[in-house]
């Protein structure tokens with residue numbers, strides 16, 4: 063290894079995150095990414111590692127050994143290891159709601175590690191109910207109101223009660239894991255439910271109403287619509303055989319009309335966007351099998367083990383979390399692209415949008431004091447190669463550098479000729495191009511060599527030049543399955559925790575979504591009631607919108 067890369071800057075000795083990171087970044091920016099590879103022949107092995115069923119390569123980042131040491135030292139100074147211990151011990155890290163966040167305990171259930179703590183017994187009871195409900199549907203013990211075996215499951219839920227099971231069911235689709243067809247209704251837009259109901263058979267469709275609070279407007283409306291449709295289609299008043307519920311408020315589910323034995327109760331401390339590991343995975347168990355659900359947890363458990371046992375410097379989720387913080391706070395980067403080169407991970411970007419943006423979209427520390435640094439940025443992306451014919455232009459030549467995550471499986475469940483090889487060639491080619499770029503001088507020379515006039519070549523070369531030097535991570539798995547998916551989700555979860563804990567924010571609450579809900583409830587009355595005079599209290603823009611809606615109803 064070259065001594066220039068190995069020279070670690072002095073360890074961080076103060077806690078002013080912004081200032082210390084800036085001085086580190088200033089120094090790091092002097093070495094272009096591609097020259098880091100020539101300076102350090104072992105760079106790829108040094109900055110990569112196995113994480114359960116995943117292989118993570120983070121060598122194409124603006125880092126060297128010294129920077130990693132410094133970032134980990136910062137994490138240490140901010141008490142990251144203690145925070146992880148507290149998380150595992152069930153401390154109430156979600157301080158604004160007085161709840162713990164012990165997600166590893168859910169995944170431990172799928173391991174051989176036995177525990178008799180009261181919390182683990184509650185978890186075991188939840189999964190036993192889940193297993194029974196699933197078995198009764200699969201073996202036909204629980205049938206529809208007309209005595210038929212169920213063929214379709216509609217998960218009615220939104221946010222954390224939708225994204226997780228939707229992602230997992232889509233990821234495992236077409237792997238021959240189950241016979242029940244999954245459908246997902248989240249949005250309150252009536253087109254969603256209408257279109258699902260047009261495709262499912264009333265006699266053999268089971269609705270899983272998934273809502274932690276059982277008070278969410280979208281979910282209640284969609285569940286009511288489903289019930290009315292079943293009653294009308296089957297000519298029956300009692301259609302309760304077609305409903306199951308997953309909730310932390312079983313009494314509210316019962317009041318809605320779900321029978322007690324079909325309610326899967328989930329402990330209150332499990333937050334929506336972390337709930338795929340819990341009873342909220344019921345639709346996964348129904349449609350892909352309980353074994354797949356267990357394998358998902360096992361994949362997550364492998365990451366728990368890694369995070370618990372590895373020192374910070376070789377702790378992959380911690381390093382990725384610190385890189386998020388590095389780019390956000392020291393390089394001023396505002397967004398992060400998630401680019402799955404695997405069709406069945408196409409929902410990962412929207413899953414991660416909720417996980418990261420609802421968790422780290424905060425402007426105060428956990429103790430309520432103001433932050434003097436930026437926190438979570440924007441997460442976005444789509445499946446490769448579609449993005450290459452669209453926003454990759456901005457990734458390559460736009461004025462903002464955006465770190466990218468490339469995620470791929472090494473073999474396909476659906477091979478056709480060399481298509482999967484071509485997919486991977488595109489994936490690896492994109493991260494290489496983002497890093498390497500191409501100078502205007504090289505392009506100009508090529509153009510002239512191909513006969514272009516020197517002036518025209520000089521001008522065109524400016525448009526074609528690629529700045530390069532753009533960082534990315536590549537995450538590989540042998541084949542997409544429940545276990546690798548579980549590891550992938552847990553990796554992102556810990557990565558989020560690492561940056562959040564170092565920032566000092568509470569990543570487990572989401573107060574920012576509440577006011578909008580209240581206002582839309584008020585507007586619901588205003589929109590529907592022409593005699594409602596509260597319009598005078600609204601701004602002129604909102605008044606205009608409400609008036610247009612009212613006029614449209616009278617046309």
Ligand SMILES: O=P(O)(O)OC[C@H]1O[C@H](O)[C@H](O)[C@@H](O)[C@@H]1O
Pocket residue numbers: 220221222223272273274275276277278281334335420572575
């Ligand atoms: O599961 P529910 O109680 O219906 O909540 C569904 C979703 O709505 C809330 O507004 C939160 O923003 C999400 O974190 C939550 O997952």
